[in-house]
Amino acid sequence: xxxxxxxxxxxxxxxxxxxxxxxxxxxxxxxxxxxxxxxxxxxxxxxxxxxxxxxxxxxxxxxxxxxxxxxxxxxxxxxxxxxxxxxxxxxxxxxxxxxxxxxxxxxxxxxxxxxxxxxxxxxxxxxxxxxxxxxxxxxxxxxxxxxxxxxxxxxxxxxxxxxxxxxxxxxxxxxxxxxxxxxxxxxxxxxxxxxxxxxxxxxxxxxxxxxxxxxxxxxxxxxxxxxxxxxxxxxxxxxxxxxxxxxxxxxxxxxxxxxxxxxxxxxxxxxxxxxxxxxxxxxxxxxxxxxxxxxxxxxxxxxxxxxxxxxxxxxxxxxxxxxxxxxxxxxxxxxxxxxxxxxxxxxxxxxxxxxxxxxxxxxxxxxxxxxxxxxxxxxxxxxxxxxxxxxxxxxxxxxxxxxxxxxxxxxxxxxxxxxxxxxxxxxxxxxxxxxxxxxxxxxxxxxxxxxxxxxxxxxxxxxxxxxxxxxxxxxxxxxxxxxxxxxxxxxxxxxxxxxxxxxxxxxxxxxxxxxxxxxxxxxxxxxxxxxxxxxxxxxxxxxxxxxxxx
Amino acid sequence: xxxxxxxxxxxxxxxxxxxxxxxxxxxxxxxxxxxxxxxxxxxxxxxxxxxxxxxxxxxxxxxxxxxxxxxxxxxxxxxxxxxxxxxxxxxxxxxxxxxxxxxxxxxxxxxxxxxxxxxxxxxxxxxxxxxxxxxxxxxxxxxxxxxxxxxxxxxxxxxxxxxxxxxxxxxxxxxxxxxxxxxxxxxxxxxxxxxxxxxxxxxxxxxxxxxxxxxxxxxxxxxxxxx
Numbered sequence: 075x076x077x078x079x080x081x082x083x084x085x086x087x088x089x090x091x092x093x094x095x096x097x098x099x100x101x102x103x104x105x106x107x108x109x110x111x112x113x114x115x116x117x118x119x120x121x122x123x124x125x126x127x128x129x130x131x132x133x134x135x136x137x138x139x140x141x142x143x144x145x146x147x148x149x150x151x152x153x154x155x156x157x158x159x160x161x162x163x164x165x166x167x168x169x170x171x172x173x174x175x176x177x178x179x180x181x182x183x184x185x186x187x188x189x190x191x192x193x194x195x196x197x198x199x200x201x202x203x204x205x206x207x208x209x210x211x212x213x214x215x216x217x218x219x220x221x222x223x224x225x226x227x228x229x230x231x232x233x234x235x236x237x238x239x240x241x242x243x244x245x246x247x248x249x250x251x252x253x254x255x256x257x258x259x260x261x262x263x264x265x266x267x268x269x270x271x272x273x274x275x276x277x278x279x280x281x282x283x284x285x286x287x288x289x290x291x292x293x294x295x296x297x298x299x300x301x302x303x304x305x306x307x308x309x310x311x312x313x314x315x316x317x318x319x320x321x322x323x324x325x326x327x328x329x330x331x332x333x334x335x336x337x338x339x340x341x342x343x344x345x346x347x348x349x350x351x352x353x354x355x356x357x358x359x360x361x362x363x364x365x366x367x368x369x370x371x372x373x374x375x376x377x378x379x380x381x382x383x384x385x386x387x388x389x390x391x392x393x394x395x396x397x398x399x400x401x402x403x404x405x406x407x408x409x410x411x412x413x414x415x416x417x418x419x420x421x422x423x424x425x426x427x428x429x430x431x432x433x434x435x436x437x438x439x440x441x442x443x444x445x446x447x448x449x450x451x452x453x454x455x456x457x458x459x460x461x462x463x464x465x466x467x468x469x470x471x472x473x474x475x476x477x478x479x480x481x482x483x484x485x486x487x488x489x490x491x492x493x494x495x496x497x498x499x500x501x502x503x504x505x506x507x508x509x510x511x512x513x514x515x516x517x518x519x520x521x522x523x524x525x526x527x528x529x530x531x532x533x534x535x536x537x538x539x540x541x542x543x544x545x546x547x548x549x550x551x552x553x554x555x556x557x558x559x560x561x562x563x564x565x566x567x568x569x570x571x572x573x574x575x576x577x578x579x580x581x582x583x584x585x586x587x588x589x590x591x592x593x594x595x596x597x598x599x600x601x602x603x604x605x606x607x608x609x610x611x612x613x614x615x616x617x618x619x620x621x622x623x624x
Numbered sequence: 625x626x627x628x629x630x631x632x633x634x635x636x637x638x639x640x641x642x643x644x645x646x647x648x649x650x651x652x653x654x655x656x657x658x659x660x661x662x663x664x665x666x667x668x669x670x671x672x673x674x675x676x677x678x679x680x681x682x683x684x685x686x687x688x689x690x691x692x693x694x695x696x697x698x699x700x701x702x703x704x705x706x707x708x709x710x711x712x713x714x715x716x717x718x719x720x721x722x723x724x725x726x727x728x729x730x731x732x733x734x735x736x737x738x739x740x741x742x743x744x745x746x747x748x749x750x751x752x753x754x755x756x757x758x759x760x761x762x763x764x765x766x767x768x769x770x771x772x773x774x775x776x777x778x779x780x781x782x783x784x785x786x787x788x789x790x791x792x793x794x795x796x797x798x799x800x801x802x803x804x805x806x807x808x809x810x811x812x813x814x815x816x817x818x819x820x821x822x823x824x825x826x827x828x829x830x831x832x833x834x835x836x837x838x839x840x841x842x843x844x845x846x847x848x849x850x851x
Contacts, residue, residue: 113667385729604763606766606833
């Protein structure tokens with residue numbers, strides 16, 4: 075692929091990624107998890123407080139990396155921050171991941187990078203969760219960087235690549251505990267790559283992969299001198315011989331320093347890093363226990379391949395899965411070579427298979443957990459498409475493949491549009507999981523309306539009595555209200571009194587029914603499908619807001 | 625220019641401050657605001673994704689016995705039904721009185737978004753003693769602005785009696801009501817029309833907590849012949 079053509083495709087991918095990820099970011103009500111993260115950010119933003127909690131909330135990178143965005147957008151108050159501004163952080167990392175694919179150019183060449191960039195830009199799963207204020211998109215970004223820097227190091231060892239891979243590894247760890255799964259998969263894939271592909275005679279890359287050399291393919295090789303130097307490195311040793319202990323130590327030190335700084339709240343909480351290690355016990359137990367989120371091993375693959383919820387539309391990212399399979403076959407069938415660039419395909423296939431197997435084997439599954447291994451699929455798909463086009467010598471067949479690809483890409487784009495703008499909170503969208511219902515926003519609107527008729531305004535006392543699974547994202551939406559209290563049950567409150575506004579779960583509403591009936595008007599709102607909240611408004615407060623004026 | 629702006633700004637600021645003070649609740653001499661320390665929300669992980677119907681606990685209490693005059697009969701079965709939306713999105717208008725009360729797909733009729741009604745013609749005037757409504761009971765949801773009216777006038781212009789109204793803020797424009805909202809369950813919502821004489825029963829709703837559509841699985845009207 076010529077440079078100009080590549081630049082055109084890559085820019086188109088970036089533009090598509092930006093449009094799909096940044097448009098109408100407020101279209102969906104805040105998810106329970108997003109609101110949790112937002113409030114954590116709020117404490118950091120308003121009071122400079124962050125303390126790692128090993129029992130929940132993953133790593134701190136999301137909060138610290140959001141801080142500059144949040145400060146710029148809100149001036150230091152969580153109430154000044156909108157859902158769209160908050161989600162623009164993860165959306166930016168989603169777009170950034172497409173940009174990071176440029177680092178793979180010397181490893182897989184222009185064609186696969188361009189194809190991967192377009193698939194990453196349009197993948198409904200990747201797009202949908204880039205618009206979600208949770209850790210996953212950051213984890214994918216750092217994983218892409220880590221893999222690229224690791225292999226750039228193996229491609230051309232040096233202090234810079236070693237340090238960069240360490241920093242990105244540290245950021246992965248400081249993002250989410252599941253980074254450990256990708257580290258293990260990467261280590262195992264690296265060992266497999268070395269042991270299976272070791273000792274093979276070096277060959278020109280085109281011969282190694284069964285490809286014919288093309289004059290326009292330089293794959294990042296700058297001069298015959300560089301080529302010789304590289305081949306000499308490859309011939310003289312396998313992968314481990316390329317690793318220098320001082321480089322390895324530097325990478326480890328960089329990873330440890332970055333993650334220590336973040337987990338310790340920039341040295342304010344010395345136990346933070348230790349807690350992060352202890353958290354593995356918590357997550358190990360949670361991953362295996364039968365809870366809300368237990369799904370069969372094929373859950374992720376089935377959802378990505380073909381899914382339909384009730385009478386909703388069909389959803390499929392089969393194009394990416396099929397191309398990834400082609401990429402796998404091509405990588406495993408390629409004749410071995412000791413050159414790192416030729417080995418990358420093998421590594422990528424092994425890494426993706428191991429990572430997918432590990433995530434699938436864990437009973438605890440949520441749709442966004444698929445993203446780290448799905449990045450491997452997308453890179454492999456780029457590889458697979460390039461291999462298919464190269465293997466196909468008949469121009470007409472190549473044209474057919476390209477035509478099919480065009481239709482497939484259009485289909486992916488339409489699905490992304492549908493997922494984000496038509497079905498952003500609709501349970502018929504397979505990526506919608508425990509999502510807050512749009513009806514919930516009517517509850518928020520009602521409270522705002524009532525408060526606007528009171529002299530205290532947002533200083534109105536609001537008591538919330540509902541279990542912890544039934545309050546979120548209320549704290550986010552009531553963040554501008556200064557007097558809101560949360561209790562998990564009526565018994566916990568003691569004397570409820572007669573607050574102007576009381577919000578309860580449906581269960582608590584039944585318990586409190588007799589006491590509330592005479593002085594409160596009650597309305598139901600859907601928090602999530604099948605979960606209702608009840609808004610009780612004291613009669614005088616209701617009258618002030620809604621009684622017709624005489 | 626700067627001086628002029630500043631001069632204009634000062635009185636504006638002072639006025640704003642005074643207004644803010646005036647708007648605040650009055651404070652009696654010798655008293656101070658009680659600073660309440662309210663509990664913060666508890667952070668917790670991803671909640672359950674409810675994708676199957678009827679997973680939530682039933683929150684309502686079982687309905688007790690309901691007494692009607694001897695000889696009260698079901699009047700609405702297979703009686704003609706009309707609606708504000710005669711082209712339902714799902715199902716048929718006739719489902720409202722077909723006697724099928726299952727919560728599964730294929731047993732409910734779905735009408736368009738916003739305020740909609742269905743109207744049952746009992747074919748003669750009766751004294752009504754019970755109206756039982758099932759909007760949709762496969763999921764815990766609440767229908768908004770449920771208003772039930774009865775009349776002997778098919779156009780509901782004259783002699784209209786409202787027997788149930790939970791439109792608290794009169795958003796449907798039929799008058800504000802004080803009846804309670806309720807969660808749909810398999811046992812339906814029982815309304816007591818207190819023996820009012822009528823031939824037509826009109827049931828309004830205005831979307832629900834899950835979406836803006838209006839649904840009916842079944843409506844039953846019980847009564848005795850008019851005296």
